[in-house]
Amino acid sequence: MFHSKILPRQMMGARLLPLIIAVNVYLASLAITGGLALIASTGQWSNEIEQLVTVQVPPEAGVSGDAVVKSVLGVLREHPSVAKARPLELSEMEALLSPWLGRNSAIKELPLPQLIDVELRQGGEIDSLRKRLEAEFPGVEIDDHRQWRGQMLALANTSRLLCFTITSMILLAAVSVIVFATRASLESQGDLVALLHMIGAHNRFVAGEFQKYFLRLGLMGAVLGLMLLALSLVAINILIGDNPAPWLMRISFGPVDYALTALPLLSAALITMLTARFTVLRTLAAMD
Amino acid sequence: MIRVKNVGLQYADGPEILTDLSFTLPDGSFHFLTGRSGAGKSTLLRMLYLGQRPSRGQMEMFGKDIGQLEPYELPELRRKIGVVFQNFRLISHLSVFENVALPLAIEGRNEEDYARNVVELLDWVGLGDKMDQFPALLSGGEQQQVAIARAVVASPQLLLADEPTGSVDAEMGERLLGLLIELNRQGATLVIATHDTGVLASHRHHAGELHLDEGGRLRQFPPVRAKAG
Numbered sequence A: 001m002f003h004s005k006i007l008p009r010q011m012m013g014a015r016l017l018p019l020i021i022a023v024n025v026y027l028a029s030l031a032i033t034g035g036l037a038l039i040a041s042t043g044q045w046s047n048e049i050e051q052l053v054t055v056q057v058p059p060e061a062g063v064s065g066d067a068v069v070k071s072v073l074g075v076l077r078e079h080p081s082v083a084k085a086r087p088l089e090l091s092e093m094e095a096l097l098s099p100w101l102g103r104n105s106a107i108k109e110l111p112l113p114q115l116i117d118v119e120l121r122q123g124g125e126i127d128s129l130r131k132r133l134e135a136e137f138p139g140v141e142i143d144d145h146r147q148w149r150g151q152m153l154a155l156a157n158t159s160r161l162l163c164f165t166i167t168s169m170i171l172l173a174a175v176s177v178i179v180f181a182t183r184a185s186l187e188s189q190g191d192l193v194a195l196l197h198m199i200g201a202h203n204r205f206v207a208g209e210f211q212k213y214f215l216r217l218g219l220m221g222a223v224l225g226l227m228l229l230a231l232s233l234v235a236i237n238i239l240i241g242d243n244p245a246p247w248l249m250r251i252s253f254g255p256v257d258y259a260l261t262a263l264p265l266l267s268a269a270l271i272t273m274l275t276a277r278f279t280v281l282r283t284l285a286a287m288d
Numbered sequence B: 001m002i003r004v005k006n007v008g009l010q011y012a013d014g015p016e017i018l019t020d021l022s023f024t025l026p027d028g029s030f031h032f033l034t035g036r037s038g039a040g041k042s043t044l045l046r047m048l049y050l051g052q053r054p055s056r057g058q059m060e061m062f063g064k065d066i067g068q069l070e071p072y073e074l075p076e077l078r079r080k081i082g083v084v085f086q087n088f089r090l091i092s093h094l095s096v097f098e099n100v101a102l103p104l105a106i107e108g109r110n111e112e113d114y115a116r117n118v119v120e121l122l123d124w125v126g127l128g129d130k131m132d133q134f135p136a137l138l139s140g141g142e143q144q145q146v147a148i149a150r151a152v153v154a155s156p157q158l159l160l161a162d163e164p165t166g167s168v169d170a171e172m173g174e175r176l177l178g179l180l181i182e183l184n185r186q187g188a189t190l191v192i193a194t195h196d197t198g199v200l201a202s203h204r205h206h207a208g209e210l211h212l213d214e215g216g217r218l219r220q221f222p223p224v225r226a227k228a229g
């Protein structure tokens, strides 16, 4: 492929170029993959949080506490915004409080509010729900986790921004390194370029020869980088296993994600080729 | 026909190396270009192979006013010019055959179409058995032969040689000169820069002389017909 009658089989420094491209492409792809996974998981969190509210029925509701809880549940389950409502079991309360109170504590003796987990329907709003509950059951509170949700969203946005910044920087570094290595390799062929110019080679011919040569190196590097990436993804998925911890997502990609991951590969080959083309053309233009 | 009129040439904003040059080289003519070292011989040749444009004045080659040409028009003209560079300028990663074939390869032609011509030419200059060698393994004289073969392979109308006998003994020098003169007999306009007085003495009877003096000015002399002998 792309055999040139004019260029050396091994240009100075060109042997390293595919490796340099592979490593940089690999890092860039990895950064993008990580970014996509992070964005996907934070998106999922904030969606889930958006739809969860907690209703508190205070202990002061008196002896008929259980009855109040029942009527509150009834109101909740009828309400059009509510998908599900479920009172927390005593054992769940215990689990929630154990970090503060320790195990085997006399939770039953404590005047704890009864908590009800409420899952809203898609697009369900809670203002009318809140009004109704507060009117009918004084002391009942409805917590939409606004503060916590705000923090989670801020965290998600910060990590997206961070991920975007890191990915951009890795891409920038990759581009610089590839451009630099390509130019360094071209520099060793200055005599050849000058001679070709003097014996009447057209600029597009000279540029074309170098372009083909460096496209080949770029593609070699890109394929190598892709193989490294594929290996890493397979390894990560195996390590995470079939039942990942909730905070570890299995990386499952759609076509768009694959396209985004492939972007550094194609770009690297293209950047290598275009760098060669424009460096040669600029060198030649300076000779006339 | 090459016409040079009132040409001056300077590098960047240095002094004028060539000053008020005016001369004419008829088609098929043969001139030596002489002058002391540093007089500007290589510079004048560079101007003639379109590697350096004059800073002022007019130069006409192959019926074209060089000053009026766009850069993209220059390659076609350069292909009509063969150059034997002073330091050969052979490409080290190409074999003797590939070096010589370079002017044909840049035209985008297929190797099968020109391979026979190149082989014949290499036989003619005496390098038939060194075709697959690389330049670094050749003697100075052999490298000069490769440079000459490359200069003439595309049948140039103008042949320029910068001190082609500078690095070889007198016998080899004569042999190399003979190759260039043969091309001139076949119709190429020939200019050879030299400070080799022996070469001048034995060839001035059929070659004119362009002499660059100290001030970068040029005087042109016809062949010395009345050679004793």
Ligand SMILES: Nc1ncnc2c1ncn2[C@@H]1O[C@H](COP(=O)(O)OP(=O)(O)O)[C@@H](O)[C@H]1O
Pocket (backbone or CB within 6 Å): B011, B014, B017, B035, B036, B037, B038, B039, B040, B041, B042, B043, B044
């Ligand atoms: N590329 C260049 N840039 C600046 N000055 C140059 C360049 N080439 C040659 N010169 C100067 O031009 C003068 C003539 O050089 P040159 O043409 O090589 O002379 P010759 O071939 O007769 O020895 C010298 O003074 C040299 O230093």
Ligand SMILES: [Mg+2]
Pocket (backbone or CB within 6 Å): B041, B042, B043, B086, B162
């Ligand atoms: Mg010189």
